[in-house]
Amino acid sequence: MTDLSAAPSWRRDLSIDQQLALTTAATRLAAEFDGIYGTETIERFLHSSYDQFAPASIPHFLPLLAERFARQRLQALARVEGHHRDGKPVVLFLCTHNAGRSQIALGFFTHLAGDAAIAWSGGSEPGTEINTAAVAAMAERGIDISGEYPKPWTDEVVRAADVVITMGCGDACPTFPGTRYQNWDVDDPAGLDVAAVRPIRDDLERRVRALLEDLHVPAR
Incomplete structure (x- = not known):
């Protein structure tokens, strides 16, 4: 992995387990994007994704969040x-904190579109956790968004989108x-x-269904 000697202090203090988790994540991403992106690009995206969440997030989950976000960014690129x-x-x-509106919309879109379309979400000022009332309200519809997490938008993610829906940012x-x-x-x-x-x-939900119809994506 990249030398951490010039990294922010919180990254120089990574535990052995965190370093191992990031190494494992880089290996998985390299296999997924084999023939498309090399090790240097994979590690750059993984480390910069890690930087987006630390030190605000729970350290134990940081490598997992970084891997998920890096995967999305690499797919977009x-x-x-x-x-x-x-x-x-x-x-x-997109919304401000990527904790409520954009996550609800993402949940509906993913649930209704299935594999026929792709959706991502982000925030201009990402929060630290998903709105618990939004999670509960979506659970009433049988849609679980509890595994999502607030994250920023990045240039490659915006550029990859055919449609960008903004809400309050x-x-x-x-x-x-x-x-x-x-x-x-x-x-x-x-x-x-x-x-x-x-x-x-x-x-x-009404807006997402109308969007799917406009995109000629049948709702499940």
């Missing part, structure tokens, strides 16, 4: 660079020429209880 062409539409849901939301943007005026569920989140959830 492969699409941008033309290494991956499957014809599936890609949608990116304003001028902080990224813009790239040639990308289709829609702004959804949806209330923020932050600080609300489950009863108050339900109308927001239902509004987002």
Whole structure:
């Protein structure tokens, strides 16, 4: 792995287990992207993804979060660079904290589209955890978003998207020429209880279903 001597202090203090976990993650990613990206690119994306979450996240989960985020970013980059062409539409849901609205929308989109489309989410100022009321409200619909996590958007992820849905991030939301943007005026569920989140959830479901229809993706 990359020499950590010039890294931030929290990375120089990585435990043996964390270093081993990152090494294992790099090995898995290298196998997944074999023939597309080399070791240097894999490690650069993995380490920069790790940097996005530390030191705010629970250390035990950092390597896993970094691997998941690095995988998403590498998948996006492969699409941008033309290494991956499957014809599936890609949608990116963005809000401020990537803890409520964008996660609910992502949950519905993934559940309804299945393998027919791809969706990602991100935030301009990512929070530290998913909104628990949003998790509970989605569980009422049989959709589990508890395994998701707030994360930032990155250039390659935005550039890979065919449609970018923004919700409340304003001028902080990224813009790239040639990308289709829609702004959804949806209330923020932050600080609300489950009863108050339900109308927001239902509004987002309607919007996601309309989006799928517009993309000619049949809802399951």
